[in-house]
Amino acid sequence: MASHAIGIDLGTTHSCVGVYQFGKVEIIANDHGFKTTPSCVAFNDDEQLVGHPATYQASDNAANTIYDMKRLIGRRYNDESVQSDIKNWPFNVISDDGFPKVTINTNGTETTFTPEDISAMVLRKMKSTAEAYLESSVDKAVITVPAYFTDYQRQATLEAGRMAGLNVMRILNEPTAAAIAYAVIKEDMRGTVLIYDLGGGTLDISIVNVTDTHCVVKATHGNTHLGGEDFSNNILEYMIGICKNKYKKDISNNKRAIVRLRQQCEDAKIKLSFTQQVKVCVDCLIDGIDFNETITRPKFNELNLNVFKSTLEPVKEALRCAQIDKSDVNKVIMVGGSSRIPKLKNLLQQFFDGKEIHTSINPDEAIAYGASIYAAVCSGVNIRDRSNLIIQDIIPMSLGIGTEENFETYSVVIKKNATIPSSSVKQFYTLHDNQTAVAFPVYEGEATNTKENIFLGKFTINGVPAAPKGQEKFDVTFSIDINGVLKVTARNLSTGNEAGIITDRKF
Template sequence: MTSYAIGIDLGTTHSCVGIYQFDKVEIIANDHGSRTTPSCVAFTDEKVFVGEPAMDIALYDPENTIYDMKRLIGRRYADESVQSDIKTWPFNVISDNGFPKVTINTNGTKQIFKPEDISAMMLRKIKITAETYLESSVEKAVITVPAYFTDYQRQATLEAAKMADLDVLRIVNEPTAAALAYAVIKEDMRGTVLVYDLGGGTLDISIITITDTHCVFVKGTHGNTHLGGEDFSNNILEYMIGICKNKYKKDIRNNKRAIARLRHQCENAKKKLSFADEVTIFIDCLIDGTDFKETLTSAKFNDLNYDAFKSTLEPVKKVLKSAQIDKYDVDKIIMVGGSSRIPKLKNLLQQFFDGKEVHTSINPDEAIAYGASIYAAICNGVNIRDKSNIIIEDITPMSLGIQIKDEMFSVIIKKNASIPCSFVKRHRTAHDNQTVAAFLVYEGESANVRGNNFLGKFRIHGIPPGPEGQEEFDVIFSIDINGVLKVSAINLSTGIDGSIIIDRNF
């Protein structure tokens, strides 16, 4: 019996799945005939809906329709980005021991879900879509994540996949998957390649070397896990809310159903403006029997999002600096992700690179799933078009280390280190007569841990008391092929050790 391995792009707003077979990738259409599925789950008194039906339910029951979980997964409730998003979501988000969870009400009963639970429902839907197409069970998958996802977010994604009964062969960064797709499909896609990946909720920029033997080596990555098409749609929404108040004398901000209907039309308008000069937003009986009608031009859309569009170039500048590459040394530019269709963004990127061609020949909505499907086949032992020597080498998106005295950050694995990898660094006791050593793990680039992401902690007890600096520890950081971190330490005088695999349960 054939053992299939699928490639999944688990997106903020839409998800996509593919399979490599018969020497090509097939992007698999869902039961509605769509090659992408909305990353949306709706709860009714009768059942749970995923994808297109959930989007329809959002128009009349927005409080029980959940989306954007990629913006919530692996984060803390107090995160600035979470607090910002909560203000725009119609569904309820609560704090549970510092972690965000969503609540829904059906049949008079309140239910609470982790972001991973919702993502798992999406993955189950995708799994069923693939199984229906292949007429066979599917257990193995490669799943993509933003290159700038934290270790915490990667672990949470793996947890969601496990809940969906998927064996994850690899977690691969989205720009790397896109580069692999182009490396295999486009024979001239060689040299130093910049991948600009802008989806519904995240922006990733990677510098990648593609060799003549189709090998993919990541040299640098930067991004923003809270910038994408959703933000552009929200800017239109805010503008239209103002139009409704000033032109029609109706304040709809606290009417969740009206907001959901208007949001839906703003999203459609954004998509249409990728190929039209203007679009009319019309909603019958938006509120209190009042019809809403307003024309939005591409010029106004660009004006509303000017700051957001310009901000997408900052990670481009940072990744070039990080990879120590001049913009003139970039041979090829690839744009992927649904938001890369916005003409102004392509124009800004071309201007930055002095008119260099931007490649979008693989469907931007499907390119990442395309590459993930090829990677899944490689991991599953399939020979890709006689290119059996393909190598994919990724990197750590952020530096990793521990807190030392005075809240300083001691880096153990530097940003852009190739993975998998393992590094050891020696540390000593920070105080006199210390009998317990706490190891607090962080990721980031700030010299002070307060500016970095806290990942987890563990302790070693039973240290012989003595003067500061007498007792020594070897601290070992290891990152596996999926970018998941394990930290351990050993007291050299006693042999006592401790460790942690960074997850949500420290």
């Protein structure tokens, strides 16, 4: 029997898996009966726990309970966002050759894991959940990532998939997955569609032209470090302040107390989407003190208003990149768990002058739903008698080479929003007289100065004939595969010597 192809939404806070069969998508419940699984892994002296069991014991095992790996994967340790997050996490994050790793301690032994390791454990859980439901093996998958993920982050996600025993057929942008879901389910979801995807840790905006047979992404923008976790953190900081001022206790360095209070703050955030006020209660929070406070929806909105408003900036940028006005958008779709927040929906609707905001597909499941459809498409399955459903995505950021003295000037080879797969060639020259080796540092970003962009790696061509500067020429080719992963090669035209890289984290 042929193996099924599944779709996985690997989320910051929760993950979701689905499969397309018998003409429909089934979002698969885990062994606890839930259709979303916490992206959380815990370690104790006896076993490793993934999903709900990991969260149930978090307050008693805070330092060994790992979550939010989507905020670490593919990043460098000294990234500003990483340093900011470390302050809020009860587990330990260290630097290993400039990249972050988490450490746990069980049975008196310290063990280190990469973000890919932890993500692979979550993906294995998604894989086993699907296998239990399908009663057969699963090895093929489409895994979604934020549209604004960097090349590093895509590579790292691919690696996590491979570590989980999956043949990753595609890495699919999350808002594109949502567009696929709506395009297949909703016959009226045609024209220029804007997808606003706000999850636990990331925000993505994509503008997609949708027809009966095509989903063509025209522009994308976003923030890979903005989401529901930030809203929960703002409530947590507010409650820590109350604890300090009212109860005269500073819990900021008490890991167990922080984890227990954080859980209640996250619960309050969710409930405030459906009610006007919520109690935040923690028995014996610290030194026998029972913490009991109320937070209202207006207070929640006040604490997060600036962050809420900031989510509209990527919307404006995506419209600018697509070279359209907001009045040209036919449909607006909100997906992701954080899209349930009434104030966010209200702000988005106001921005689009009262246009209806579509949320009819479960926001927690829409990404996995679209990924499952695309997994079927990649496996050659006709979707509802459509043999030619074509998905055309784009790259989120420009790609290029550092040039001039000290490689400070950024020369773009492939521009942002180029269709994938894509390839482009640009010619470069030696910068110095009698130069016999030429280095090619590769960057990703939009700034003219390389220092403000993301360094992806470097390679060198040796054996260049000594000649006056500018005489030796090199054709540099940037190729992006269907997953948006980059390969760069350079060829010395006078000798034919070549060198290159497929960008990964091993430079």
